[in-house]
C-alpha cells in the first residue's frame with residue numbers, strides 16, 4: 001500500500017496513484033488533458049476554503065480516510081450482479097468496479113438506433129465531437145481528475161429519429177478489499193428527434209476498505225430530444241462519491257432528471273444543465289435521506305443561455321442523526337435568455353437536533369423579461385399530524401414512516417416507471433428505519 | 434370502563450382542568466356540555482394522551498389500567514378513540530393506507546393477525562356506507578381538502594373501522610347541517626353496543642335529540658358543576674349557559 005507522503009500534497013498523491021492504476025484508454029482530447037493537469041497542479045482538490053465546497057472538504061476527507069490507495073478490486077459474479085436488476089423490462093448495463101462490463105450487460109441485441117459500448121470503444125467521430133466539449137476541465141477539480149484519469153464507463157448513443165421504449169439501466173457495482181479510487185466516465189448522446197429513459201444506480205457489493213468514485217457523465221440532447229433520467233445512490237457507508245452530470249440541451253429538447261440519495265458516506269452531486277437552444281425544458285428533482293454521519297451535497301446549476309425556455313427544480317431532503325446536507329441551486333439567466341421561466345424549490349425536514357442542512361439558492365439574472373422564483377424551507381416533523389396518527393393506534397415508527405413517505409411522495413410520484421417507483425418506495429422505507 | 438378521579442391538568446402553567454371526576458360504564462352514553470373555553474377539548478386531549486398538557490393530579494383508569502402513563506398509540510390500541518374537534522389534514526398519506534396501518538397495529542397489539550387485504554376492503558366499503566362517505570374520499574389523503582362536514586364524517590368512519598371500546602366525540606356536531614348531523618348520529622347509534630361506551634361532547638343539545646345520553650354533565654371552568662339525566666340537557670337549552678355561569682362562576 002502506498003501511503004501519503006507528508007511532503008507532497010493530497011492532490012499530488014491522488015494523481016500519482018490514479019496515474020499508476022489508470023487504464024491507458026485514450027478518448028479525451030489532448031487539449032482537455034493538458035487543461036486538466038494544469039488545473040490540478042494549480043488549484044488542487046478543493047477543501048472547505050473553496051466556495052463551492054464550503055461544507056464538503058474533500059481534500060480533508062481524502063487526507064483522513066484515504067491514506068493509502070491500492071485499488072484491490074475483487075471480482076463480482078454474474079449471480080450477485082443480477083440481483084441488482086430491479087427494474088422490469090429494461091436494458092441492463094453493468095459498470096463493475098468502475099469499468100463497463102460487456103459480458104454482464106444486455107448489449108448484444110439492442111433496439112434499432114441504440115448503441116451502448118465502453119466509452120473508449122465508441123465511434124471515433126462521436127468521441128471527437130462530444131467528449132470534453134461540455135464538462136470543462138478547467139472549472140472543477142473532479143472534472144479535471146476524471147478528464148486526466150477517466151476510466152472506461154459507457155457511451156450511450158441514440159441515433160436520429162429513434163425512440164427507445166425500454167429504459168436503460170446502468171448499474172454501478174463495487175467490490176473491493178482495501179482502499180480504491182476510480183474515475184468513471186460516461187457519455188450520453190441523444191440525437192435529433194429521439195427519446196430515452198436512463199436509470200443509474202450505485203450500489204456496493206462487498207467492501208473491507210473504503211472507496212472513492214468520481215463519476216462524470218456528459219449528456220447531449222440535440223434538437224427535439226427527450227430524456228427522462230434517474231440516479232439512485234445507495235452505496236455503503238464507506239463509499240465516497242462525487243458525481244458530475246454535465247448536460248447540454250439544444251432547441252426543443254426536454255431533460256428530466258431525478259436524483260435519489262439514500263446511502264454513502266459522502267455523496268456530492270454536481271448537476272449542471274446548460275440550455276443552449278430555444279423552447280427547451282429542464283426538470284430537476286431530488287430526494288435525499290441523510291442519516292448517521294452522512295454528508296449529502298447537491299449542487300445544481302441551470303444555465304439559461306437562450307430565450308423562451310423553462311426550468312423547474314424541486315429538491316426534498318430528510319435529515320436525521322448527525323448527518324449534514326447541502327443544497328446549492330444556481331440559476332443563471334443570460335442576457336439573451338428573455339422569456340425564461342425558472343423555478344426552484346427546496347424543502348427539508350430535520351428529524352434530529354444534531355443534523356444540519358445548508359441551503360443556498362443563487363439566482364443571477366441578466367435578462368429583464370423573465371419569471372423566476374425560488375423558495376426554501378426547513379421544518380421539523382408536523383407534531384399535530386403525528387399525534388393524529390398515534391391517536392389511531394399507530395406507533396412512533398410507522399407514524400414517522402407514513403409522514404416521511406408523504407413528504408417524499410411529491411418527488412417519487414414523478415417516476416414514470418412503475419417497477420422503479422416500487423423499488424424507490426422500498427428504499428425509502430428501509431432508509432427511514 | 435373509564436374512571437376519572439380528581440383529574441387536574443395544565444398547559445403552559447395555566448390550570449385548565451381543576452379536578453374532574455367521571456365514571457363511565459360499558460353500554461352507557463355520556464354527554465358533556467359546557468360553554469366555550471370550559472375545558473372540554475382539554476379533557477379529551479388529556480384522555481387521548483396529548484403531551485402538551487401536564488397532568489398535575491388525579492388518575493384515570495381505563496379497563497382497569499392506569500392510562501396516564503401510556504403513550505397515545507397504546508391508549509388507542511387499548512380501545513380509546515377520540516373524534517377530534519378539528520381533524521388535521523395530512524397531505525400525501527392516503528386515508529386507506531392510514532387506516533390499514535392503524536387497524537393492523539391495533540390487531541397486532543391484541544394478538545390478532547393483520548387483516549387480509551380483501552377483508553379490509555370489504556370492511557371499508559361497509560363502513561363507508563354507514564356514514565355515507567363518498568368512496569373517493571376514502572382514497573384521498575387524510576382530510577386534505579375535505580369540507581368541515583366531510584372531516585367529521587371521516588372521524589366517524591375511522592371510529593367505525595377501528596371499533597373502539599370508548600369513543601369520545603369532541604363537538605362532532607359543530608359545523609354540521611341537520612342532514613349531516615343525522616348521518617353522524619346514525620353512525621354512532623349503529624356502532625353502539627352493550628360492550629362499548631360513548632362520551633359525546635357538545636355545545637348544543639341538538640345532537641342529543643339523535644344520540645340520546647344516559648347521563649349529562651356540565652363542565653364549566655375546568656370542573657363538572659352539575660350532572661343529571663338527559664333532561665339536564667333540555668333544561669340547559671331552555672335556560673342557556675348564563676344561568677350556569679352565574680351560579681358557578683369563580684373568579
Ligand SMILES: Nc1ncnc2c1ncn2[C@@H]1O[C@H](COP(=O)(O)OP(=O)(O)O)[C@@H](O)[C@H]1O
Nearest residue numbers: 444445449467468469470471472473474475476
Ligand atoms: N394550547 C393551549 N395553550 C394555552 N391555553 C390553552 C391551550 N389550549 C386550550 N387552552 C385554554 O384552555 C381553556 C379550555 O380550552 P378548551 O379545552 O379548548 O375548551 P372547550 O373545548 O371547552 O371550548 C381555554 O381557556 C383555552 O384558552
Ligand SMILES: [Mg+2]
Nearest residue numbers: 473474518604
Ligand atoms: Mg373544544
